[in-house]
Amino acid sequence: MTTVIGASIQIGLVLLLGPLLEGLMRTLVRARIHSRQGPPILQPFYDIFKLLVKADVQPTTSWIYALPPVLCMATILTASLLVPVFGQAVLGDYGDAILFIYLMTASVVAIVLAGAMSASTYAFLGLAREIMMMLTVEPVLIIWLVTAALSAGSLNLSDMAAWNLEHGPSVSMIIAGLAVLLAIQAQVGKLPFDIAEADQEIMGGPFIELSGPKLAMFEWALWAKQFVFVAMLVQIFAPWPAVAAALAGSVALGYAVSVLLLLAKVLVVVVLVALIDAVNPRLRIEQAMLYFVSIIFLAAIGLAFAIVGI
């Protein structure tokens, strides 16, 4: 029962905080840098509500078109249950770091299938870019998690967080974390790496034919993905302070404090993401891939440090 309650709270938080963070970043960071007033902070919610009631345009009446947006949201929400917030994650006993990576990948597969179903050339162009970005960004994520796993001796996500909490920042984790920080922009589809969507160029890529509720679901899912991904990064990489140990007696209080701390840490990273997003032009796909090849080397250096144990 506690599992179901915990899961519900976590899913609710992800669904609410994803768009909220996006709205905050739009108004407080991007608009400020562009010297304009910016939209209301709750604008992403208004967008979602508006899109949910708008007409759902698709090539035929088949129900199959509803599958990708629903699956994309489902994989990201399930992945969010693997984030260790307070002690063990909700699904921590049933899945590990590899499952997390693959659930994130599955969300990309849903986007690709949505694009492929729409049969537009722009969609195919976008999905090919989406996959190429995944091919070069995912290794960074893998190396990062493996670095943590090697130090902790376990691929269980809460074990990794616990190891970091206990042993403090190590050289290997700092290098690997830095590499992921540099790759985060591409993971969450922000400039300079929003090559797959590239609104001004290929008009949304895989999303070109989507409208109404489908577009709402995908946008919402991508905002949620940004939140989940950054939360996972900070929980594994910077799990301090040790709330779980200090407040082990009171679960409710401990959970609340953990969530607040997590939010503060996420906010720092997301502001960074929004800053980079606001001041950078889009790269071409081959430039981006070369960039990530060098990031992979950086991450591999971190792994080498982990192998020698520092």
Added chain:
Amino acid sequence: MSPTDLAVLSMALFVIGAVCSAVLARDRIRCGYIAFVFVLAAAAAASTAGVRVFLNGPAADAPLLRIADLGASLTVHVDYLSALFLIVVALIATVTTLFSIRYLEAHPQESALRYYPMLLLFFGGVVGVVCTWDMLFFIVFWEFMTLASYFLVVYHRDDAVALRAGLKYFIVTHVATACLIAAVIILYVHGGRSFSFEAMRVGVTNLAVHAPGLLHVVLGLLFVGFATKAGIFPFGDWLPDAYPAAPAPVTAAFSGTMTKLGIYGLVRVFFQFLPVYDTCLVWGAILAAFGTLSIAIGTLTALAQDDSKRLLSFSVVGQMGYILLGVGLGVYFRPLVPALAALAVVGGLFHMVNDACYKSCLFLSAGAVEHRTGTRDLNLIGGLAGLMPLTAVAAIFASLAISGIPPFSGFASKWLLYHAAFMGGKTAPFTLVLGLIAMFVAIATLALFLKFVTITFFGKLRTPDPKRELREVPLSMVLPQGVLAVLCVVFGVAPMLAAKPVYAGIAGMLTGGEIPGFAAVFGSGSAGLALNTGVGIQGAWMPWPILIALAATAALAYVIYRAGDAEVLVSPVWYCGEEHTDEETAYLAHSLYRPFKDMLRVRIGPYETEGIYPRLPRLRAPGFGWLRRLFDFDQWAYYPFIRWGARLVGRFSETHSGIAQLYLLWMVIGTVAAVAVLLWLGGS
């Protein structure tokens, strides 16, 4: 009947079926059904044998035939590993034969006589290989299988490409068999002059003690022999040529059974014959390294292919790499950390079972598409999902399974491999690198199969021949794909179902250096796997809780999706208002991932590779040029003489220039010369 009797019965049924189908080959449909009935009976016998071994323990039987002078005897012995392979072979044989019945309609010019008998003999050979307990007869059955498979590769006898691929296959696999024979003879001499598996084991142990150098030679020969059959890069160079040449169901049968037998041989050699010894470290590392090389080169080369079966064939090379990586890490960790060895080798063989299902399914799907559209070129087809929905669903399931997307089967087995490689990193850092490469290439596999699926089944409807009637393939071609696709899901959501038999297969044949019990390494729960290699639970894959979470969140997402009760409008695809033709708006397979493929190009001097797959320049046999030149009389006798004569005549012809004044000049000079001669003669 005991399992050994059933195995013999199965083999006999295959051979009788081959004879019957040969006699009745005139009517190809009837011949197909007769062959299928025999295959079904033989498969039932084989799988019953396998299941009974898992229920009641392995069964040995008295030898059927004994050649005392040679120390060889035809002993049928079904242990857990044989049982595992028997079940896989039974499954693949049934579905591919069923698929063949209607598939052959597309090739009315080829006789069924060259198809069903060969196919059944091939399966008979495969069953023989996995059931025999004697190295001499192992090689006999091995050759039996290889020869039958050669005739299946060259089934399209008018196709020059197929014939050349068949010749390459024939030569390469026979070189490999020669390696096997050489190794077996050395072991025969050192193992007490007997060909039984026990004697092979004694031979390896003797060599390990007395002649370690020779042991490495023997293991190297066995490795090359089996890796060639398994299609491991670079030994399996025949595979990407021969697989596309064969008919689709045959290719599915090859990838489901024959390539897997290479792994069967390697597992027998490195787990049964080889005792736990330092040699394990060397050969485990070699196996794992070749496996990883195969993973990377096979899969990344497949990305650049536009022929559906060639794409799948390169991906076979990649997937066999995963299996070999698992086996190699298993061999490597056996002397060091037995729990990790169990993890790795169970992951490898579990992946083999999965690979037999999804790769065969994909070959059958590619065959079904080829059957209807008449082409394998991905640049010419597209948007078939609406017309062939069942094939599309099967292909998508198999693609998600091979890409390792949870909860499909490929995820569970690759997950075991990653755990073994990453957790082994503490003991041996190189496994970490191998694991990282394997995991990166798994994403490339996803890219590869998204290409296959999106191009074939999504996008605009494209077909090379608009006159052909495009619809779903008949039931006998859908059912095989459906069975395999369902298995892709079953082994994903119930990994225990495959992991336990695989574990039994490995643990049952070890003598000395046993691996820890199943529950100790893989967890005791029946819901999924919780791994522990001696440091506590280090990761879990419990499909059901994850599936429940996915289902619940999907339901929530659907509720949100329908919350606005938006009306559904149907509208054609929007191309920004531009006039367009279908040709202009088609996105071709060739264009997918162009920037990434460009990154993978290797250029050394003037030599450039197709992707990263090394292609050797065509070689000429050296040393015999002089012989050819000696017998080429035209070159050294006739032509020089003729040329000399022609040159001489040419000189004369130059005087005939056609200018009258020159002729007059010649006449004057001639007259003067004649008069001078006459005067000179007269003067004397």
